[in-house]
Amino acid sequence: MGVSKRHLHSMQVNQLADLAKVLSHPARISILNYIGDCDGCLCKDISEKIRLSQPTTSQHLQVIKKSGLLRSKFEGKAQYYYINKDKLTALKELFTEFFETTERKCC
Numbered sequence: 001m002g003v004s005k006r007h008l009h010s011m012q013v014n015q016l017a018d019l020a021k022v023l024s025h026p027a028r029i030s031i032l033n034y035i036g037d038c039d040g041c042l043c044k045d046i047s048e049k050i051r052l053s054q055p056t057t058s059q060h061l062q063v064i065k066k067s068g069l070l071r072s073k074f075e076g077k078a079q080y081y082y083i084n085k086d087k088l089t090a091l092k093e094l095f096t097e098f099f100e101t102t103e104r105k106c107c
Contacts, residue, residue: 012094016095018067019067019069019091022063025060027052027056027060028060028063028064032064032070034046034050035081035082036083040073040080040081041080041081042078042079042080042081043057043058043061043079043081065081067087068084069083069087070084071083
């Protein structure tokens with residue numbers, strides 16, 4: 001595997017690429033869709049809804065959380081997951097700007 005040479009690209013391009021990687025797995029998209037409908041979700045509930053094992057769901061949750069798209073909080077021993085609306089808005093803006101810029105250049 002080659003070196004990515006991230007330093008050659010703008011911070012915005014690197015951010016978009018990193019977030020696109022998070023969204024590149026269908027399970028993660030399903031998780032985000034499900035959590036968006038909840039007022040805090042447990043891993044157990046998410047795994048049942050998207051029909052993946054709890055360990056697999058937990059791994060995906062950690063990837064999404066590391067990206068900043070999810071937040072979590074403990075209530076007792078239970079960890080609840082929430083969409084980070086600020087980060088989701090930033091993601092939407094990055095994608096919108098990317099598509100608008102690309103369309104202007106190509107058409």
